[in-house]
Each structure stands twice: as structure tokens, then as C-alpha cells.
Amino acid sequence: MPGLRASPPAFLLLLVLVFPRGSPAAPGAGQELEPGSRSAVAAARVALHYGNFQARSLGGLRALGQVRKATLKNIPESGHKYYLQFSTEDYRTGEDAGNCLATVLYPKKKSPPVVSIKCSHTKDKKEIQEEDNRFYQRIRHQSKPITGNNIPDSYGNIEPALEPVWALAVAGSSSIMWEKSTETLGYFLAQVKSVRQWVRKDDFTEFDYTVLLHEIPTQEIISCHMRLTWLPGHPLKVKHFCASNADEGSGAESGSAAGPSAEKGAKF
Structure with missing residues (x-):
């Protein structure tokens, strides 16, 4: 995927972590969505809300850049699951903050979305x-x-x-x-x-x-x-x-x- 700053091996590992081969929820059988569609963008924002909270950091806060790819799959008995690739920006400066791969499952029951997110970084940990x-x-x-x-x-x-x-x-x-x-x-x-x-x-x-x-x-x-x-x-x-x-x-x-x-x- 163009623009990712992770090295090829690191990016391949990222893909495996978010889209595991052989998983029953693999996106291959899902519906491809327009990256700019409301549902795709909304799911990417949910992933970032979760990521920003879990990051423990004020210096690493991100805003959504552009959704690059989005796939939707209906998971029986569970709900709709989105598979996403998107860019991010630094929340304060608007500068490039790296790219993310994420899944967002909206459960059928009333509970928070289930999110998995992995991102590359343009800032190092020390910074x-x-x-x-x-x-x-x-x-x-x-x-x-x-x-x-x-x-x-x-x-x-x-x-x-x-x-x-x-x-x-x-x-x-x-x-x-x-x-x-x-x-x-x-x-x-x-x-x-x-x-x-x-x-x-x-x-x-x-x-x-x-x-x-x-x-x-x-x-x-x-x-x-x-x-x-x-x-x-x-x-x-x-x-x-x-x-x-x-x-x-x-x-x-x-x-x-x-x-x-x-x-x-x-x-x-």
C-alpha cells in the first residue's frame, strides 16, 4: 500500500495481525466499500477514538486522514465487521502521523464496538x-x-x-x-x-x-x-x-x- 512508512516485513506482520490468514472473518468474502463512503469513514473514526484512548499519550493523538480501503462483512450471530486501511494526521499540527489497519465490529447486542487497530508511526517513542x-x-x-x-x-x-x-x-x-x-x-x-x-x-x-x-x-x-x-x-x-x-x-x-x-x- 503506497505511503506506508513501515518497512515491508513490518507491514506484512501488521497485515497478518489485523487480517489473519484463514480467519473465518477474513475480508475476502466481504463487500468492498467506497473508501469515502459514510459508513467506511465513520468506522475509521471509531477505530481512532479507541486508539487515541488506548494510547495513553497526549503527544500521539491522531485525527483521521483518508480511508484507503474498506471492506464490510456480515458475521452471523455477531454483527457487521469493517476491515479498514487509512491514513492519519497529528491531532494538533495536521502533519502526517502514519497509517493504520483496523477492524471494527458493531455487535448486534447493545455494547461498544469491538476494535482492533495497528498503526505505523512518524514519531519515535522517545519523541x-x-x-x-x-x-x-x-x-x-x-x-x-x-x-x-x-x-x-x-x-x-x-x-x-x-x-x-x-x-x-x-x-x-x-x-x-x-x-x-x-x-x-x-x-x-x-x-x-x-x-x-x-x-x-x-x-x-x-x-x-x-x-x-x-x-x-x-x-x-x-x-x-x-x-x-x-x-x-x-x-x-x-x-x-x-x-x-x-x-x-x-x-x-x-x-x-x-x-x-x-x-x-x-x-x-
Whole structure:
């Protein structure tokens, strides 16, 4: 596949991991989709939501570039499974961030999409760790607990002091958007309505957020409360409650301006 930065052996291994030979869910018998179709693009975004949350990193956050290839297969008793190849961009800068292979299964039962994703990188691990540490130190060295409202503002701008807070919101809300996504509904982070930092005695940072999610294609704005805990190199812990569904709330832990334009980040 043109443009992949992984070496040929590494890329072949990536293909085997995501599309195992002989698997009963191999995409060969599936339906080829137009890469730019709504369903293919939506599934790729779900994969990235999951990947951004699991990555544990603010320096490695990605936005969707272009879907290169998409295949859909109906898995009996399970649901629809998408096989995807797509490019990504750095969430903050818009620069090339590497390519990804992913599968996304939308279960027939009410549960989050089942995602497997493997990506090549244009940043090395040390560079990402250094960027994470810079974000962390900016949070720790504030003279008083961080508070903020309406991030980004109506012009899409973010105060420099609040850049780490926005990046954390992107990472944390990715878990909510992944969990809430279905084959017919997708989500973007539109805005941080409010944020407040909690003072802790250990090295972790902890924040309370109210975030606004833009639901596609309904165009509804969903308000969610999110409690987020983070320390570089450790799993990102998120608990949330969304006001649109009174019975909806969950906790998740990573294993590792309104509208669609917000996907690629606001103006830092």
C-alpha cells in the first residue's frame, strides 16, 4: 500500500495481525466499500477514538486522514465487521502521523464496538514521551489549580495555558465516543464547556470536565460529565455520565469548535 512508512516485513506482520490468514472473518468474502463512503469513514473514526484512548499519550493523538480501503462483512450471530486501511494526521499540527489497519465490529447486542487497530508511526517513542512530559510539566507547574470554560472559544482558539487541558479532553472523550458509537451514530468532540483541576497529593493529575459531543448525523449536542486521571506512561482513567441518557454512565481505563472540523483539533 503506497505511503506506508513501515518497512515491508513490518507491514506484512501488521497485515497478518489485523487480517489473519484463514480467519473465518477474513475480508475476502466481504463487500468492498467506497473508501469515502459514510459508513467506511465513520468506522475509521471509531477505530481512532479507541486508539487515541488506548494510547495513553497526549503527544500521539491522531485525527483521521483518508480511508484507503474498506471492506464490510456480515458475521452471523455477531454483527457487521469493517476491515479498514487509512491514513492519519497529528491531532494538533495536521502533519502526517502514519497509517493504520483496523477492524471494527458493531455487535448486534447493545455494547461498544469491538476494535482492533495497528498503526505505523512518524514519531519515535522517545519523541512522544518527551511531548507527554512537556504537557505534564505545564500542568504541574501552574501556580493554582486549572479552571476554564468554553474551550475552544467561538473562534476556535485555545489559550496556551489550556492546551494540555484540551489535549486531555480529546484523549478522555475518545473513550466516550468509542463506547457510544454505533453503525448509524458517530461523534466529534465539539467543546470543553467547563474544566476544573483537583489537587492531589500523588503525582497523578485529575480533572472534572463537562464536554459537548456533536452527534452525527442527528446534529444533536450531547453534554457529558467526565472525571479524568492521568500520569504519563500510565493508563488513562475515565469515568463519565452523559445527560442525554439518564441511565448511561461508565468507567473506562486505557490499556495502554463545534462540528466536524473539531476532529482535527482547534487552533493552538
